[in-house]
Amino acid sequence: MSSIHNAVLDLRRLDLLANGDSSIHRLDARSKVLVTILFIFFVVSFKKQELGAILPYFIFPAVMLALSDLPLLFIVRKIAMICPFVLAVGIFNPLIDHEILVRIGPFGISGGWLSFFSIIVRSILTAGAGFILVGTTGFTAVCHALQRLGMPRLFAMQLLFLYRYIFVLTEEGSRVSRAREVRSFGKKGLGMKNFGSMVGYLLLRTWQRAERIHLAMLARGFTDEFHTRRTDRFGVQELIFVTAWSAIFLLFRLHNIPHIIGYQIAHILR
């Protein structure tokens, strides 16, 4: 039906995955956030045309997916829906950059194509890291982790409120959208003025809802805290997790593993 419905289902599913129980799930959220940020940082730190050297980084999503029992096909499908903007910009690289940098037999691969594939690899890795973070940690835990790492409390509260009401409001939005779809006789919507009043109506109801929430908050003596079930503990396991992955990322950054492997094998075969 409407894409809003599917998007919300996706959202729910990814969030429900965080309730799983695996060694990765049990790690403190802060360690996972730190490692994910480090991972992304290292992946994007490569120069434009480096492709082979980035490939070893696939070991991070591979290991995390294996250990955490996240459904592989689901994550891969989400990664495949990469924002087309990146591809649209990246495709210019092969068109602009013609200098041949790599020769394989009679074929030459230009720097443009190398950088294009490098961009694709980066997209896959960075998107994957994000999904794995949410799938193993959950949004609320990530917010708490960020707050412990220095994010302002008000903003953390904003994120948690937002998250709590996304499901309610997308439900309403999806109802409104479906109602319009059913009345459109195959056309895509009923025009901009109609959209304006539809969304405006949604906005007014949202505003009233906010006022009711505020009264409910006052009635219950709400303070700044959102209480969660999980307690945070940064222990030995988390330390090992962070240091081990950091060391691996650093190693891959400093040494071009595929080249070393390939060179050794070519050497042996000769």
Add this chain to the structure above:
Amino acid sequence: MHMADALLSPAVGTTMWAVSAGMIAYCSNKVRKELDDRKIPLMGVLGAFLFAAQMINFTIPATGSSGHMGGGMLLAILLGPYAAFLTIASVLIVQALFFADGGLLALGCNIFNMGLFPAFIAYPLIYKKIIGSRPDKSGITIATIISAVVALQMGALAVVLETVASGISSLPFSAFVALMQPIHLAIGIIEGLVTATIVSFVYKARPEIMQSALHSGHIGQHAMRTVLLSFVVAAMLTGGIVSWFASENPDGLEWAIANVTGKEELEGAKDGMHALLAGVQDRIAFLPDYNFRKSETIQHEALLNGKNRLGTSVSGLLGGVITLALAFCIGFALKRRKNSAA
């Protein structure tokens, strides 16, 4: 358009992250000090509303294709600059985490591009000035459209600057700008129209919302701040556009040196401290010769350094395939072990 991790370099990414984080802290402080308890659930719920509204498409009049709204301008009009910035930031974070709409490192850029310009530049400097203190329907429409256009133009320009500064894409600045700006002009006009219809609807239905939004959350009594902001914007625009026309002729000193020694710059010593520092400067110089690092420089570098790396390319390809296979095998083996242990 959302900026992506794949097109970003660590330097640009972390800088923008620092800027956005600073702004989030600043805005959080401001909103807290406002002492209006109602704002807090309102921000959360309006954020969720924006999230939902972005998923509802509308048909664009002339073309027949469909689009969806951005909403930054709408939030700025309803919430005021500080709260709107926080709300936009929170929506972007959720989008990045759950839909990879823009990467995690690129969040800093996206929050800046899509939060700062509508909330702190278009809203106070354009929308409020045009509206005055008594909004009426045509005033709202004109103000909203102009604000949306300006905000999106600046946002698009910022994306271009961030991409070119990162150096991962080969698109030159001029071509990229020529692509992005016209597209975002059209998007801006449509966004403005859509926002205007929503705002007029709200104004007709419940005018007190508009009134309370107008009179709360002004950016502060400092005219200085507005002036400073305008200067920042002007500097950006001047730097970005006027530099196209910058002269390549040598400046006074270089001309003098050229006349005396026959070269425009004197060469430094080849070794010792001077050479070491020169080497460091070469590497970290963000804008050598006031230019973005041209792709030829990077390629040349890659060739020189890469003589060892890309030399035997067959081995490189072989190594790459093996590495990938290794990574997946390790993952697979771990999964097998886990399933058999369970």
